Amino acid sequence: xxxxxxxxxxxxxxxxxxxxxxxxxxxxxxxxxxxxxxxxxxxxxxxxxxxxxxxxxxxxxxxxxxxxxxxxxxxxxxxxxxxxxxxxxxxxxxxxxxxxxxxxxxxxxxxxxxxxxxxxxxxxxxxxxxxxxxxxxxxxxxxxxxxxxxxxxxxxxxxxxxxxxxxxxxxxxxxxxxxxxxxxxxxxxxxxxxxxxxxxxxxxxxxxxxxxxxxxxxxxxxxxxxxxxxxxxxxxxxxxxxxxxxxxxxxxxxxxxxxxxxxxxxxxxxxxxxxxxxxxxxxxxxxxxxxxxxxxxxxxxxxxxxxxxxxxxxxxxxxxxxxxxxxxxxxxxxxxxxxxxxxxxxxxxxxxxxxxxxxxxx
Numbered sequence: 001x002x003x004x005x006x007x008x009x010x011x012x013x014x015x016x017x018x019x020x021x022x023x024x025x026x027x028x029x030x031x032x033x034x035x036x037x038x039x040x041x042x043x044x045x046x047x048x049x050x051x052x053x054x055x056x057x058x059x060x061x062x063x064x065x066x067x068x069x070x071x072x073x074x075x076x077x078x079x080x081x082x083x084x085x086x087x088x089x090x091x092x093x094x095x096x097x098x099x100x101x102x103x104x105x106x107x108x109x110x111x112x113x114x115x116x117x118x119x120x121x122x123x124x125x126x127x128x129x130x131x132x133x134x135x136x137x138x139x140x141x142x143x144x145x146x147x148x149x150x151x152x153x154x155x156x157x158x159x160x161x162x163x164x165x166x167x168x169x170x171x172x173x174x175x176x177x178x179x180x181x182x183x184x185x186x187x188x189x190x191x192x193x194x195x196x197x198x199x200x201x202x203x204x205x206x207x208x209x210x211x212x213x214x215x216x217x218x219x220x221x222x223x224x225x226x227x228x229x230x231x232x233x234x235x236x237x238x239x240x241x242x243x244x245x246x247x248x249x250x251x252x253x254x255x256x257x258x259x260x261x262x263x264x265x266x267x268x269x270x271x272x273x274x275x276x277x278x279x280x281x282x283x284x285x286x287x288x289x290x291x292x293x294x295x296x297x298x299x300x301x302x303x304x305x306x307x308x309x310x311x312x313x314x315x316x317x318x319x320x321x322x323x324x325x326x327x328x329x330x331x332x333x334x335x336x337x338x339x340x341x342x343x344x345x346x347x348x349x350x351x352x353x354x355x356x357x358x359x360x361x362x
Contacts (some may be wrong), residue, residue, distance in 0.1 A: 013038035013195040014059070014163060019068035021054050030052040030219040032068070041189050041196045047242070052199045053167060056217075058167055059197065061085050073162060086155030087163040087222040092172055094148045096140040096155075102127070103136035106155045126154035128161070129188065146177040153185070157192070164189070166198035170205065182209055203243045207231060215239050232283070237357050240281045247287065247328050248361040249280040259356070263322035265349045267297045273358040286353040287330035289339070290346040298349040301354035302328065307339045314339065318347060 014036040028053045036042050044052035057063040059070060061082035070078045077085050096105050106126055107119040120136070127133050130150040140148055148172040149169060156164060170178045170185075186209045189196050195358075206213050207227040215222045215230060215238075217264050223235045234240035251259040253272045258265050259280065272278065290299070302318035305327065316339055318328040328347070333340065 010035070010123040011038040013040075013073060016055075016059070016069040017069050017257050019055065019058060019070070020066045021051075021058060021063065022066050027202065027219050029058070029065075032219070032221060034214065034221065034224070036195060036197060037211075038195055039193045040211040041186065041198070041209060043210035043213050044197065044199045044216060044245075045201070045203060045206040045213050045221075047201060049218075050216040050221040052201075052214075052216050054219075056165055056167055056199050058146060059085075059163075060089055079102060085163075085200065086161055088159065088161040089165040090149070090152045090167065090169045092168040092174060094140070094145075094152045094172075096148055098140050100139075101136065102132070102138050102140070102143075102151050105140070105151055106158050108155065109159055122158060123154075125318075126157060129157075130154045130330070131184065142175075145173050146181055149173065149181065153188075154181040157194070162195065164194045167198065168199055168201070171200070173200065178205075185209065206225070207243070215242065232353075234281070235358075236353070237279075237281075240355070240357070245284050245329065249281045249282070249323070249326060250360045251278050251280050251356070252276065253278060261323055262320070262326070264300055264348060266322075266354065268354050268356060269352040270355055272356055275358050275359040278356045278358060281355040282349060282353055284315075284329040285313070285331040286350055287328055288348040288350065289332055290348055291318050293346045296348065298351055298354075300349065301344055302347045304339055304341050304343050304345060306341050307332075309334075318345075320347065326336060337352045 012035045017033045019032045021031050032055060044055060046052050054063065058065050061080060069076065072085060096215070098110070103120065103123045106123045110119045110122065113147070122138060127135055130153055132147060132150050143151065170182055173181065182205060207230070210227060212224060213230045214224050217238050222251055223230060223239050230239065230243055234243065238244055250260050251261045253259055254265065256268050257272060261280065262279070300320050300322070302320040305317040305319055307314050307316045309315055313331045314334060316330040316332055318330060320326055320328060
């Protein structure tokens with residue numbers, strides 16, 4: 001399937017094809033194509049310098065592509081000025097006017113400007129929507145960071161845009177406020193049905209809020225998928241390492257489609273890549289501690305090195321027998337068996353969760 005393919009019958013809202021942007025000898029985006037479905041929440045995820053903010057700026061018309069095409073609701077907007085592109089945008093820095101009240105900040109883009117009563121009704125409706133009723137006469141300096149970001153969101157939604165662009169809107173907030181506002185943002189987006197594109201480098205944020213995630217690296221798209229697909233079925237070593245924690249095991253393939261790790265032969269559900277050296281990827285929560293030894297594939301013994309309480313789960317480090325130099329990280333649900341450092345425990349490495357990648361892990 002192509003990166004731009006959509007499910008049958010789903011209407012595309014925003015389409016980009018062959019977008020390229022260079023800054024001198026540096027290529028920030030290289031032939032990027034992407035389709036955003038009408039009403040979906042899409043997150044652009046990746047490290048600094050991967051091209052995600054450049055892509056957002058091209059969509060907004062704040063920067064000019066060197067090649068490629070952008071369509072919004074079937075209309076070519078590649079050369080359309082920002083004011084004609086039908087979007088609202090929220091920046092990390094809030095970008096509120098400090099000398100204007102909350103009401104005037106939100107109503108700034110509403111037309112005609114003389115319709116003040118209508119604008120005030122719209123402002124009150126939006127403030128109720130973002131959880132800030134009665135704040136019309138306040139100024140940005142009287143608000144907390146989370147409240148200012150709510151005002152910025154209300155301003156972006158004031159003109160009822162067909163597209164909402166979010167440039168790391170929550171990264172300047174403290175963790176507790178960020179998590180709360182993240183949940184409210186997703187609920188609001190679902191209620192309004194506005195097509196939303198958000199840039200973030202926070203993998204937990206992207207997985208929690210997005211309908212689909214676009215993982216970017218060096219100006220290219222590495223993978224597009226649902227949060228579950230990105231997390232459990234990464235298509236490249238970069239995605240596997242960038243999103244979440246992982247265990248990596250160096251292995252050798254056998255003629256019958258299994259692999260050898262140390263003195264253990266393991267079964268896999270996925271086909272093996274070509275090459276004499278491969279590495280196996282396994283999430284910590286998929287390393288399963290058994291209460292007793294039982295006959296099942298991929299069951300090994302391991303010594304508990306240490307454990308750390310983590311609230312809903314306990315982080316356990318394991319030294320598998322017969323795998324010299326390997327330390328496995330396991331996330332064990334809280335309330336389970338008592339884990340004592342130094343004890344030997346049976347550990348299952350499920351075949352369906354072991355994903356093979358070409359090449360050894362250094």
